[in-house]
Amino acid sequence: MTEIIMESIARPLLQASPVAHPRVPRTLSSGKLKRAQRLHSQAVVVVILLGISLAIVLAALGYPPGRIELGIFLVSTVLVGLGGSVGFHRHFTHRSFKAKTPVRVALAILGSMAMQGTLFFWVALHRxxxxxxxxxxxxxxxxIREDGSAYASRLQGVWHSYMGWTFSHEVPNAAHYAKDLLADKVLSRVNRLYFLWVFLGLALPTLAGGLLKGTWAGALSGLVWGGFLRIFFWHNMIWYITSLAHVIGRRDFRSGDLSTNSVLMALPTLGESxxxxxxAFPAAPILHLKWYQFDFSGLIIRILALLGLAWDLKEPSRQMLRDKAQDPSGSLSGTK
Ligand SMILES: [Zn+2]
Ligand SMILES: [Zn+2]
Incomplete structure (x- = not known):
């Protein structure tokens, strides 16, 4: 995994001048990178299995999760999730609003704690x-597969888009997809310290559990619920977005792809569903486009704007909404 930092991040840093070179490849074909990518995905699986196993062992030993564990889980999930949705996704990938440097750094660090790869890698992949x-x-x-071939079955397609892709996708070149971020010295530093942020994302809930309960079992519970199981939960939310959010749900707008809306997943995905x-509107910072579409991440961006910490929110106009509106049924029968 060290290689993925050194090569996908440091190498593009060395190669890329702020001016894009027309021949910068979109993906990096390197065996080392592919191996690092697989290792990272396997590490996520190990963390998830460890979290589930330890939660069961702790409960069996008389330490079932109580209010403190659930509180640590909720707070860490919301903070790290916002780092992902408000930060990695809406701010850094889509530049849907501008923000003060301390806010940008905080969002980049929180998003890194999700263990979904470095900021530059995440942004490149999502773009x-x-x-x-x-x-x-x-x-x-x-x-459809990345190489354009068809899946043998719908189930295979859903499996690949849910989790399978994390083990085998083409490695996107940050020098092509994220050169705006590569030019930022502060973000480059945050990006290089990825493993430190992942470690902090585990250490802080451990400390919180230990201090709040005053026992070693409390510290372990904090690690399990605020660290491992939080990583498990938020990965599943993102995997839902990469897969079923292109299969099940309503299509309220013409978007040029097969993406969908889901009211059921709105709260757990912090509005990303x-x-x-x-x-349809990738640059929109707030996805609350109909009265019932509650978007927690959008609400946080509004609060940041009210506090003067964020500005230049690129909200779609009424005319833009009308131009892309799908027929009122939101029918799934319509294709792109
Ligand atoms: Zn999508
Ligand atoms: Zn996006």
């Missing part, structure tokens, strides 16, 4: 997803 939207080159479409809204 590639939008570039190809359910067509050849999309790293995690449930409808309004994925059809997002694909």
């Amino acid at each position: 590639r997803h939008h570039e190809h939207g359910d067509e050849t080159g999309d790293p995690h479409s449930p409808h 309004w994925h059809n809204n997002h694909h």
Whole structure:
């Protein structure tokens, strides 16, 4: 995994001048990188299995989760989740609003704690997803493989887009997809310290559990619920977005792909399940486009704007909403 930092991040840093070179490849074909990518995905699986096993062992030994564990889980999930949705996704990938440097750094650090790869890697991969939207080159479409070939079954497509892709997708080149971020010295430093942030994301809930309960079992419970199981939960939310949010749900807007909206997943994904809204208006910081579409991340961006910490929110106009509105049924029968 050290290689993925050194090569996908440091190498593009060395190669890329702020001016894009027309021949900078979109993906990096390196065996080392592929191995590092697989190792990182396997590490996530180990963390998840460890979390589930330890939670069971702790409960069996008389330490079932109580209010403190659930509180640590909720607080860490919301903070790290916002780092992902408000930070990695809406601010850094789509530049949907501007923010003060301390806010940018805080969002980048919190998002890194999710253990979903470095900031530059995450942004590059997600920009590639939008570039190809359910067509050849999309790293995690449930409808078509990255090389353009078809899946043998819908189930295989859903499996690949849920979790399978994390082990085998093309490695996106940050020098092509994220050169705006590569030019930022502060973010480059945050990016290089990825493993420190992942470690802090585990150490802080451990400390909180230990201090709040005053026992070693409390510290272990904090690690399990605020660290391992939080990573498990938020990965599943993102995997839902990469897969079923392109299969099940309503299509309220014409987006040029097969993305969908889901009211059921709105709260646990902190608003990211309004994925059809997002694909139709990728630069929109707030996905609350109909009265019932509650978007917690959008609310946080509004609060940041009210506090003067964020500005230049690129909200779609009424005319833009009308131009892309799907027929009132939000029918799934319509294709792109
Ligand atoms: Zn999508
Ligand atoms: Zn996006």
